[in-house]
Amino acid sequence: MHIIGIDHIQLAMPSGEEEDARAFYQGLLGLREVSKPAHLAARGGCWFEGEGAKIHLGVEAEFVPARKAHPGLLVRDLSRLSERLEDAGFPTITDQPLDGYNRRYVSDPFGNRLELMERC
Template sequence: MMIVAIDHVQLAMPAGEEAAAQAFYEGLLGLPRVPKPPHLEARGGCWFESNTVKIHLGVEDPFRPARKAHPALLVSDLAALAERLRANGVAVRDDEPLEGYDRVYVDDPFGNRIELMEPLELRS
């Protein structure tokens, strides 16, 4: 037996903020919102999934954002994504260099930390 992959990452969000989650994760990051299974829909929250990335947001009460723990998302054209985020009022923060990557941090609408990383080998 061995672990072969991560199926998804779950982050917490406050109740009733699905529209803000969709505006950020789908609208700005480009992860399509997908329907939750009907038996989970009543709990609130929302799921965003592509072929390679799955981020699930679940309602937590009381809500407290993840300020240190975070998903790190691999991206292409980090500069363009960072500019789109800034243009939409999202603070983009640089951090210590990490060999082989350009990277920045952002917070989702609820204060959860998200790392965006572009492998230098993907740059043209």
């Protein structure tokens, strides 16, 4: 047996902040929201999908943002996405180069760190 891929990543969020999640992940990052199964929907949170990426945001009662652990998301047109995020009040941070990628970090509305990576 061996790992063959990642189905989704899950990040935590505070209770009652689904609209902020939608504004960021759907409105700014361009992911589409998908319905959660009924037995999970009652817990709150949101699920989003895009080309090759699934992000589940789950409510955590004692929420603490992931500031070091993070997903690395492949993007197209990193400079345009960064500009869009910054215009919306989400500063991006350029980090040391990584062979084959341009990359920046951004925090979601809850302080979770995301790495945005564009192949070059």
